[in-house]
Amino acid sequence: EPQAEPRRIAVLGATGSIGCSTLDLIERNPALFQVEALTANRSVAALAEQARRVRPRFVALGDAAGYRELKAALEGSGIEVAAGPEAVVEAAERPSDFVMSGIVGAAGLPPTLAAVRRGATVGLANKETLVCAGELMTAEVSRCGATMLPVDSEHNAIFQVLDTSEPASVDKLILTASGGPFRTWRLDEMRAVTPAQAVAHPNWSMGAKISVDSATMMNKGLELIEAHHLFGFDESRIDILVHPQSVIHSLVAYVDGSVLAQLGCPDMRTPIAYALAWPKRMSAPVEKLDLAKIVMLSFEAPDPVRFPALRLARAALRQGGSAPAVLNAANEIAVAAFLAGRIGFLDIAETVERALERCAPSAIEGLQALFAIDREARACAEEIVADLAGRA
Numbered sequence: 001e002p003q004a005e006p007r008r009i010a011v012l013g014a015t016g017s018i019g020c021s022t023l024d025l026i027e028r029n030p031a032l033f034q035v036e037a038l039t040a041n042r043s044v045a046a047l048a049e050q051a052r053r054v055r056p057r058f059v060a061l062g063d064a065a066g067y068r069e070l071k072a073a074l075e076g077s078g079i080e081v082a083a084g085p086e087a088v089v090e091a092a093e094r095p096s097d098f099v100m101s102g103i104v105g106a107a108g109l110p111p112t113l114a115a116v117r118r119g120a121t122v123g124l125a126n127k128e129t130l131v132c133a134g135e136l137m138t139a140e141v142s143r144c145g146a147t148m149l150p151v152d153s154e155h156n157a158i159f160q161v162l163d164t165s166e167p168a169s170v171d172k173l174i175l176t177a178s179g180g181p182f183r184t185w186r187l188d189e190m191r192a193v194t195p196a197q198a199v200a201h202p203n204w205s206m207g208a209k210i211s212v213d214s215a216t217m218m219n220k221g222l223e224l225i226e227a228h229h230l231f232g233f234d235e236s237r238i239d240i241l242v243h244p245q246s247v248i249h250s251l252v253a254y255v256d257g258s259v260l261a262q263l264g265c266p267d268m269r270t271p272i273a274y275a276l277a278w279p280k281r282m283s284a285p286v287e288k289l290d291l292a293k294i295v296m297l298s299f300e301a302p303d304p305v306r307f308p309a310l311r312l313a314r315a316a317l318r319q320g321g322s323a324p325a326v327l328n329a330a331n332e333i334a335v336a337a338f339l340a341g342r343i344g345f346l347d348i349a350e351t352v353e354r355a356l357e358r359c360a361p362s363a364i365e366g367l368q369a370l371f372a373i374d375r376e377a378r379a380c381a382e383e384i385v386a387d388l389a390g391r392a
């Protein structure tokens, strides 16, 4: 039967990889969706072009420097334009049924929290938000009656195959990882990796930050913490399995020995479509999975020596309190420094490890305390980066 009213959607981080895939699905299904708000950080031209196509009521730019240019570009369109971090939060606060949280980094926390606080359905791609504020976010989700649907492909896979009706029936969650572009490289080869090599992911086309995270496997470390908060499993009950073809997006092992998995071609439009249409399904323009053509799926254990980020993330999750927020903040600073050519590839995990050693662990007492921890960890990581950059 046809849907009575189109779902009203806000897309945060509309100009990014997740945002563009989301808009692609929306634009292919104009009867199902209506765009209420779009946001970006600095990509004025891309945001204006998207706005002219999908006609939202409201567009917001995170970086206020682009305000005049965006305003001019949308002159006469009737679309309301605002800029600054508060404007991005407003985009999440304005009425919509579904908010795609597609901003990269902890910058996505305030608008994601705003969407949760008005009880919206949130499609969560922005994993950093759960890594640095997992307890706070999940508490607010239940307090405010919001719905959080995982968009990250591994978590979306688990969401699809996890039977929550009988928690004792589940043994483990198994997150798959592609292993990134340096899966088979020797440590001495990894030392000289360039930003261009690190952002060239073998299976997925993604933004620069998450591509570097995949290359260091910090992405899987962040996802481990994300899975803990989304599904309530201890660190010891979440395994990581390297699976280079990225066809099995994750698995759930049950106590009777059954293992259930979700499979598909590596295209984020599948998990995004699942979130957009939930609890129904919608068709997505993705390549059909042809296992006979793929022939072989392979698996291996992650290498803890070449990919220390996994150990750091596990330790931070076990430690709890401020540790995951410090891990995330230091990683954001280190990845930016690596992309800017300031530090080497192996220095990314080194920066995170030193920041975790230097920042005294504390409990997180509310949002303001969390922001302070995030700021301090970034300052600390900047010092470590300067130190590592000077050493070269």
Ligand code: NAD
Pocket (backbone or CB within 6 Å): 012, 013, 014, 015, 016, 017, 018, 019, 039, 040, 041, 042, 043, 062, 063, 088, 101, 102, 103, 104, 105, 107, 125, 126, 127, 128, 151, 152, 153, 204, 205, 206, 207, 208, 209, 210, 268
């Ligand atoms: P991206 O770099 O392609 O896009 C990021 C978007 O966020 C852009 O629209 C940018 O303008 C906006 N943005 C950046 N900084 C901002 C700020 N300070 N304030 C407001 N807006 C800001 O990133 P992406 O690859 O689309 O990833 C987005 C999020 O989704 C990340 O958390 C990532 O880990 C997660 N994710 C991405 C993929 C993927 O396939 N790309 C898969 C799983 C999870």
Ligand code: MG
Pocket (backbone or CB within 6 Å): 152, 153, 154, 223
């Ligand atoms: Mg993922």
